[in-house]
Amino acid sequence: MSIFRRSKKTDKQMKTITNERELGPSEDDEAALSSSLSDTISILRSRIGLSSDFIIRELGDKIAISYIEGLVDQKQLSELIEALIAGHAQFSSFTHDPAEHLKSIIPIGGIHAANTVGLLLTAILSGEAVVVIDGLPGAITVSISGGIRRSVQEPSSQTVVRGPKEGFTEEISTNIALLRNKLRTPELRIVNRTIGRYTQTKVAVIYIEGLANPEVLDELFIRLDSIDTDSVLESGYIEEFIQDKTFSPFPTMINTERPDAIAGNLLEGQVAVMVDGTPFVLVLPVTFFKFFQSSEDYYQRYDITSFLRIIRLFSFFIALFLPSIYIAVTTFQQEMLPTTLLISLAAQREGTPLPALLEALLMEITFEVIREAGVRMPRVIGPAISIVGALVLGQAAVQAGLVSGAMVIVVSFTAIASFVMPNFNMASAVRLIRFGLMLLAGVFGLFGILAGAVPILVHVVSLSSFGVPYFTPFAPLRFSNLKDTVIRVPWRAMKTRPSSISVQNKVRQSTFNKRNKESEGE
Amino acid sequence: MRELKKSTIEVPELVGTIILFEIGSTTLYMIGSKAKQDAWLAMSIAASIGLVLALLYLAIYYRDPERDLFELFRHYLGKRLGTVISLSFVVYFAYEASRVLRDMGELTTLILLNKTPLFIIMLLTVIVVGNTVRYGARVLFLTCLALIPIMILSYLFLGTMIVGTGLVEYEQIMPVLEHGWEPIWNATVPIVAFPFGQLVLFLVFFPLVKEKRRFRSPVIISYILVSLFLIVFNQMNFLVLGSYIADKSTIPLLQVIQLIEIIDVFERMDVLFVLILFMGIGIKMAAFFVGAVTGLQKITGIGLKKWVIPLGIMIYAASFLSPNYSHHIWLGLEKLPLMFLIFQIAMPLLLFIIMLAHRKPNTRYRKA
Numbered sequence: 077m078s079i080f081r082r083s084k085k086t087d088k089q090m091k092t093i094t095n096e097r098e099l100g101p102s103e104d105d106e107a108a109l110s111s112s113l114s115d116t117i118s119i120l121r122s123r124i125g126l127s128s129d130f131i132i133r134e135l136g137d138k139i140a141i142s143y144i145e146g147l148v149d150q151k152q153l154s155e156l157i158e159a160l161i162a163g164h165a166q167f168s169s170f171t172h173d174p175a176e177h178l179k180s181i182i183p184i185g186g187i188h189a190a191n192t193v194g195l196l197l198t199a200i201l202s203g204e205a206v207v208v209i210d211g212l213p214g215a216i217t218v219s220i221s222g223g224i225r226r227s228v229q230e231p232s233s234q235t236v237v238r239g240p241k242e243g244f245t246e247e248i249s250t251n252i253a254l255l256r257n258k259l260r261t262p263e264l265r266i267v268n269r270t271i272g273r274y275t276q277t278k279v280a281v282i283y284i285e286g287l288a289n290p291e292v293l294d295e296l297f298i299r300l301d302s303i304d305t306d307s308v309l310e311s312g313y314i315e316e317f318i319q320d321k322t323f324s325p326f327p328t329m330i331n332t333e334r335p336d337a338i339a340g341n342l343l344e345g346q347v348a349v350m351v352d353g354t355p356f357v358l359v360l361p362v363t364f365f366k367f368f369q370s371s372e373d374y375y376q377r378y379d380i381t382s383f384l385r386i387i388r389l390f391s392f393f394i395a396l397f398l399p400s401i402y403i404a405v406t407t408f409q410q411e412m413l414p415t416t417l418l419i420s421l422a423a424q425r426e427g428t429p430l431p432a433l434l435e436a437l438l439m440e441i442t443f444e445v446i447r448e449a450g451v452r453m454p455r456v457i458g459p460a461i462s463i464v465g466a467l468v469l470g471q472a473a474v475q476a477g478l479v480s481g482a483m484v485i486v487v488s489f490t491a492i493a494s495f496v497m498p499n500f501n502m503a504s505a506v507r508l509i510r511f512g513l514m515l516l517a518g519v520f521g522l523f524g525i526l527a528g529a530v531p532i533l534v535h536v537v538s539l540s541s542f543g544v545p546y547f548t549p550f551a552p553l554r555f556s557n558l559k560d561t562v563i564r565v566p567w568r569a570m571k572t573r574p575s576s577i578s579v580q581n582k583v584r585q586s587t588f589n590k591r592n593k594e595s596e597g598e
Numbered sequence: 599m600r601e602l603k604k605s606t607i608e609v610p611e612l613v614g615t616i617i618l619f620e621i622g623s624t625t626l627y628m629i630g631s632k633a634k635q636d637a638w639l640a641m642s643i644a645a646s647i648g649l650v651l652a653l654l655y656l657a658i659y660y661r662d663p664e665r666d667l668f669e670l671f672r673h674y675l676g677k678r679l680g681t682v683i684s685l686s687f688v689v690y691f692a693y694e695a696s697r698v699l700r701d702m703g704e705l706t707t708l709i710l711l712n713k714t715p716l717f718i719i720m721l722l723t724v725i726v727v728g729n730t731v732r733y734g735a736r737v738l739f740l741t742c743l744a745l746i747p748i749m750i751l752s753y754l755f756l757g758t759m760i761v762g763t764g765l766v767e768y769e770q771i772m773p774v775l776e777h778g779w780e781p782i783w784n785a786t787v788p789i790v791a792f793p794f795g796q797l798v799l800f801l802v803f804f805p806l807v808k809e810k811r812r813f814r815s816p817v818i819i820s821y822i823l824v825s826l827f828l829i830v831f832n833q834m835n836f837l838v839l840g841s842y843i844a845d846k847s848t849i850p851l852l853q854v855i856q857l858i859e860i861i862d863v864f865e866r867m868d869v870l871f872v873l874i875l876f877m878g879i880g881i882k883m884a885a886f887f888v889g890a891v892t893g894l895q896k897i898t899g900i901g902l903k904k905w906v907i908p909l910g911i912m913i914y915a916a917s918f919l920s921p922n923y924s925h926h927i928w929l930g931l932e933k934l935p936l937m938f939l940i941f942q943i944a945m946p947l948l949l950f951i952i953m954l955a956h957r958k959p960n961t962r963y964r965k966a
Contacts, residue, residue, distance in 0.1 A: 408710065408711065409710065409866075409869050411866050411869065412866050412869050412870070520711065520714070520719075520722065521710055521711055522710055522869065522872075522873060523706050523710045523711055523719065523722075523876075524722075526873050526876055526877075527722050527723070527726045530726050530730065530877075530880065531726060531729050531730070533741060533744060533745070534729065534730045534733060534737060534738075534741050537737055537740040537741050537744055538733045538737040538740075545740070547740065547744055550743065550744055550747075551611065551740040551741070551742075551743035551744040552608050552610070552611060552740060552743065553608070553610040553611070553743060
């Protein structure tokens with residue numbers, strides 16, 4: 077604990093340092109560029125080095141263009157070079173503000189002047205072309221980034237039956253565009269940060285002005301700005317840095333690769349954090365019950381949705397408690413079982429060598445191994461693993477008398493129940509806690525389960541996500557927010573936004589009037 | 599990073615905690631068994647006295663909404679005397695917590711784990727409860743609010759089952775006043791001390807409530823409802839078991855539950871119901887524990903978390919004071935109630951009188 081307290085202090089000290097050296101490990105980034113072409117080129121050569129994909133192309137002895145091969149769009153590059161060659165003669169007449177002049181002759185948007193080495197390097201490394209003209213101070217950056225991109229596809233981790241089939245990609249600008257397409261409001265704000273000394277990763281904070289809680293935003297920016305790390309390769313890095321509590325199995329942020337889910341969340345006053353290079357976008361602040369909601373909930377009928385949500389919560393409890401309850405009941409509280417069930421269980425367990433606790437632990441660990449293998453293994457071996465998993469470890473183990481049939485059923489049902497949760501994070505938390513509960517149940521029976529469940533509840537209740545209590549709207553009670561938790565009321569009754577998250581602009585819609593009331597009455 | 603910034607509690611949490619706290623371990627015992635089938639009368643009288651006490655506690659709070667129990671004593675009775683009284687309250691709360699701990703341990707060995715030694719069960723319990731206390735009053739109150747739907751649903755289910763399976767024999771309530779008023783008066787005093795007068799603990803928590811001056815009626819209403827609930831459930835034991843068995847049984851409610859039989863599957867619901875009982879008991883213990891820890895914090899100025907382990911050890915040790923369960927019950931229901939009444943009636947009354955004499959109620963809160 078003390079280590080982490082100390083690191084908080086250093087975070088604050090680091091903050092000032094980070095702001096000073098925004099651009100990587102070198103010191104002379106702030107140096108201004110000279111007006112000599114050869115000087116600028118030699119600086120670039122020395123800084124980027126002899127990488128084969130770094131290209132400096134001199135057009136005559138007055139102009140040079142520099143870029144990284146794989147990061148630029150070839151078509152736009154040739155347009156740029158064409159325009160530069162055609163306009164060659166005019167360059168001698170430029171005196172100041174060459175960027176403005178270039179804008180009039182180059183048919184490409186995104187032209188800026190760069191005056192320092194640092195800006196120049198950033199531009200080149202993020203896929204822009206740099207035009208340097210001899211005799212003019214500074215350089216001009218032209219945004220022609222392109223290169224390899226994955227197209228927008230259906231999200232693989234969160235599928236729906238009804239709803240949009242598009243998912244985020246690795247490209248942050250594409251992702252923002254996907255979101256802009258859904259929320260055509262000028263109030264949609266996108267604030268950029270660059271995090272990671274080596275990766276220089278673009279991180280965008282997205283929210284709707286007037287809906288998002290300014291306190292949450294302030295806190296988020298403070299936390300984001302205090303990150304000083306060498307790399308951010310996925311939004312998981314950011315999540316771990318900015319979460320409220322480090323020691324908790326429960327996630328305090330949701331990640332999703334569905335633009336429609338993000339749009340819905342933004343409309344409820346939440347804030348999204350998008351990281352370049354990953355389709356998983358973080359949403360905050362969240363409450364416990366958000367993890368049991370899917371974006372599809374709002375596209376389906378409300379009664380079906382409410383039923384499904386109850387099923388999900390039920391599955392959550394099954395995934396958490398079923399193995400431990402089985403252990404507790406078969407080991408300590410056999411009297412709870414109806415006689416016929418007890419006899420059949422006893423008959424099954426007669427031949428098995430292990431006590432229920434060990435048997436359950438063995439099976440659960442086996443399942444976790446199969447599952448991990450299923451994720452990691454090469455796709456082609458998939459069928460082999462499923463045969464081994466289903467037949468050998470399931471049926472054959474029972475037939476061989478190693479485990480009881482009831483235990484296989486319990487473990488399988490637990491496993492399937494843990495996949496019902498729409499959010500994978502919460503399912504992982506449950507996986508972890510389950511083992512602790514099983515141990516307690518094996519030693520203390522039902523009493524042990526309670527002794528394990530109470531600290532979990534207390535912990536969950538004590539959590540908060542960016543200042544929003546985790547267990548709202550149940551504790552603390554926010555009566556009006558109950559409309560979208562365990563059940564979902566019809567859209568016409570969702571008149572207000574969740575008040576624990578959105579503090580301003582609470583009204584969501586006016587009272588719905590059916591215009592054709594008379595015709596309906598018939 | 600920012601933690602939970604507010605340590606305030608809200609009215610629903612307060613109401614939920616009062617309900618859970620009052621239910622607590624009460625349903626475990628046969629309250630007013632001396633009055634036999636007239637236990638409901640004794641309990642109603644005790645509950646009415648408890649209501650007056652609750653009003654007294656609220657009056658104390660409204661006179662000076664800024665200070666909690668310990669600060670009040672130290673402010674109005676002088677630092678030295680106030681500290682002594684505050685310390686005695688800490689001891690009282692800690693002792694109540696240890697009693698509840700023993701209840702829990704005995705209940706577990708009786709119903710769930712016959713072979714596990716008592717000291718191990720109680721150790722586990724005190725660790726779990728101590729962990730809850732470590733988070734402070736706010737989290738405890740939030741936990742109560744989260745638990746209350748489960749409690750209400752299970753007691754409702756239970757009540758329906760008992761009545762629905764036709765176990766209740768209503769004529770057992772007769773004859774009313776078979777032995778006159780005397781056994782009822784004798785039974786009443788201990789009932790005031792347990793459970794109704796224990797509400798004095800909430801003088802520690804009232805100042806934490808965010809909406810000042812807005813919770814008098816919610817508190818009173820929830821108190822009345824929970825009292826009615828306790829009277830009904832307590833009387834149900836008599837009506838199902840008859841006064842003789844109800845008096846002799848260790849945990850009559852569980853015996854009642856064992857009589858419920860529906861479609862073969864739900865035969866031994868008592869085992870499940872013990873878990874529900876545990877929640878109430880645990881909450882009660884945690885509340886007293888938090889009260890005692892808060893007292894030590896206010897008296898010494900040393901942080902709340904640092905007191906959890908020492909006090910936990912003391913509570914754990916104190917829970918072994920009774921050599922056996924019968925002694926424990928006898929001590930709690932017959933011997934000590936008069937002493938408890940000092941803390942529940944005499945001290946608050948003394949405080950209130952002195953506060954009245956002070957004549958300078960906090961004018962800042964008068965306007966609201």
